[in-house]
Amino acid sequence: MKGYAMLKIGASGWIEKERPQCGPMDAICRPLAVAICTSDVHTLWEGAIGERHNMILGHECCAEVVEVGTLVKDFKPGDRVLVPAITPDWNSLEAQAGYSMHSGGMLAGWKFSNFKDGVFSEYFHVNDADGNLAILPSNISTVDACMLSDMVPTGFHGVELADVQFGDTVLVIGIGPVGLMSVAGTALRGASRIIAVGTRKNCVEAAKLYGATEFVSYKNGTIEEQVLEMTDGKGVDKVVIAGGGCETFESAVKCLKPGGKIGNVNYLGSGTYVTLPRVEWGVGMGHKQINGGLMPGGRLRMEKLGALVAAGKLDVHPLASHVFDGWEHLEEALFMMRDKPADLIKPVVKI
Numbered sequence: 443m444k445g446y447a448m449l450k451i452g453a454s455g456w457i458e459k460e461r462p463q464c465g466p467m468d469a470i471c472r473p474l475a476v477a478i479c480t481s482d483v484h485t486l487w488e489g490a491i492g493e494r495h496n497m498i499l500g501h502e503c504c505a506e507v508v509e510v511g512t513l514v515k516d517f518k519p520g521d522r523v524l525v526p527a528i529t530p531d532w533n534s535l536e537a538q539a540g541y542s543m544h545s546g547g548m549l550a551g552w553k554f555s556n557f558k559d560g561v562f563s564e565y566f567h568v569n570d571a572d573g574n575l576a577i578l579p580s581n582i583s584t585v586d587a588c589m590l591s592d593m594v595p596t597g598f599h600g601v602e603l604a605d606v607q608f609g610d611t612v613l614v615i616g617i618g619p620v621g622l623m624s625v626a627g628t629a630l631r632g633a634s635r636i637i638a639v640g641t642r643k644n645c646v647e648a649a650k651l652y653g654a655t656e657f658v659s660y661k662n663g664t665i666e667e668q669v670l671e672m673t674d675g676k677g678v679d680k681v682v683i684a685g686g687g688c689e690t691f692e693s694a695v696k697c698l699k700p701g702g703k704i705g706n707v708n709y710l711g712s713g714t715y716v717t718l719p720r721v722e723w724g725v726g727m728g729h730k731q732i733n734g735g736l737m738p739g740g741r742l743r744m745e746k747l748g749a750l751v752a753a754g755k756l757d758v759h760p761l762a763s764h765v766f767d768g769w770e771h772l773e774e775a776l777f778m779m780r781d782k783p784a785d786l787i788k789p790v791v792k793i
């Protein structure tokens with residue numbers, strides 16, 4: 443079979459590989475549509491998870507099941523499925539402890555294009571099919587379904603990590619597709635003010651649609667100066683971080699009220715340390731919590747978030763700004779995600 447692979451850090455291309463084997467609890471699927479993620483860019487061009495040779499890229503797709511193992515109960519060949527980017531081993535001790543995303547080791551629930559071949563391939567392998575796949579609701583298009591792999595669950599996980607409550611004033615740093623879903627999740631959780639940080643025009647327009655009430659550009663001075671001025675020096679209750687670099691945490695801590703919480707879902711692709719401002723962190727005693735996490739993955743979350751979209755309570759369609767037809771456009775879509783043209787939110791390739 444053909445797959446589009448990371449050949450080594452900085453180099454990619456189509457390669458031939460054996461079709462993966464299906465274990466008793468597994469499924470083999472073929473993508474119906476795939477989406478490119480900023481994480482693919484961190485992995486391939488920044489080497490953020492280290493060297494990988496001939497590893498097929500991609501972790502966002504919806505798919506058709508082509509084969510299932512003998513122990514799989516709820517899925518059969520021909521089923522059209524939502525596929526989460528994170529596919530934990532649900533019987534692991536880490537999953538039993540509530541950290542499915544770290545099943546088998548830190549971040550090891552993230553298997554596609556990390557520990558095994560990803561979904562930019564004619565066929566791909568899904569571990570624990572009953573625990574990880576979900577039936578694609580019939581009124582969700584294959585393009586929109588790709589947003590449920592990672593953008594919706596990751597953006598929403600940032601909101602969970604920040605513990606957004608009714609009436610909160612929330613700062614969302616970064617309004618790419620992940621941050622846009624954090625804005626949407628923050629609005630669904632009942633925030634009163636949502637201050638969004640980002641500059642790309644389409645993203646700003648989409649953020650308004652999803653509920654952002656005010657905007658800050660990180661290009662017009664520091665985020666903290668602007669946010670403190672907008673909040674009469676008081677700061678915000680919660681911060682979701684979905685963009686920027688290591689330095690963003692310093693701004694977030696400075697923007698936060700005592701007792702506030704930061705939920706980070708940004709993948710820090712470079713830099714060595716994250717530093718905290720001592721004084722604004724309450725000289726260590728400000729009760730300002732920092733929670734950073736990979737989204738949990740798995741079937742239940744896919745089913746619930748799929749139900750939210752199917753019920754018309756969350757419109758993910760505006761995220762898919764560039765839709766291509768056919769594998770031959772995959773490379774163009776990937777390079778587009780690296781170069782981030784001004785009108786880009788998310789590139790999707792229909793197969």
Ligand code: NDP
Pocket residue numbers: 479480481484592596615616617618619620621639640641642645660684685686687690706707708709710735736737
């Ligand atoms: P994008 O690159 O599309 O968006 C990044 C956003 O951050 C943009 O709004 C950008 O603004 C803004 N930004 C850039 N620089 C700064 C800065 N210095 N300060 C503040 N804001 C800044 O990324 P995605 O939405 O696709 O992904 C966001 C992050 O989430 C990525 O790092 C990705 O790898 C990660 N991720 C994490 C996952 C997880 O499970 N934890 C899963 C999937 C993704 P502008 O409008 O100017 O471009």
Ligand code: ZN
Pocket residue numbers: 478479480481501502527592593
């Ligand atoms: Zn992703």
